[in-house]
Amino acid sequence: MGGVMLLFFSLLAVLFTVLVITLRQPMRAALSLVGLMVSLAAIYACLGAHVVAIFQVLIYVGAVMVFMVYTIMLLDDRDTSYRQVFSRLALPAAAVASLVAAALWLLLGSLPSVPVPAEGGGVSFTFSAFSVAFMRHYWFHFELATVLLLVGIIAAWAAIKEGSNG
């Protein structure tokens, strides 16, 4: 059952990715991207990595994508990129992407299967287990990440302010 769900959400993820690339209107592309994020969260849940699934929904769908949708609603996007969706490099890029995808498929499909570790020997991917391990081993990285977030906020504010001044 888990394998079927994994396959279903993987197909859904590929479908939404194709929609993001091909749809004309940015808002529809953004909604397809939300579908992709939710599909990936479902894949993480199928793998048992519930903490990443929660992060995916809360941070990506709940914050990043909502921010992007707000920006799209603020902007008038009916310019030349609306009428002419693809660049002149569309055909060469599609051909190269097909070749790269085929090469990766052949390369990764030919890798030997590695035996799965014994049951009970690994770690749990629940939120509590992750929180304890995270604060024990990665607290300094967490502090650095908060500084990075603060710098990002200041940089975005400075960019907007610089643009307002001319």
Place this chain on the structure above:
Amino acid sequence: MDKYQFLTVLSALLFTMGLAGVVVRRNLLVVMMCLEIMLNAVVLSFVTFAVRSQTLAGVAMTFFIYVAASCEIALAMAIVVLLLRHRCSLDLAAHQDLKG
């Protein structure tokens, strides 16, 4: 092919499609979305290998990727708004003089 190999192939496929989207699309916002697809493909491979090896390092790495993605999207949207204000267009062709 076991499920870990399958998911690695899926992440490679998503990364390739995101890269193709960055190259072929003309709209700045959709290009940003394709960059997010590439980022998510990397996260998928991290999670796959973390679950495969039963370690938390890959999961912790995804947390930091999410932080970096949040910063990136905040800055990128600010730059998109500024570019639109100066050139009144989201078309990448209107911003050709930004290169190099």
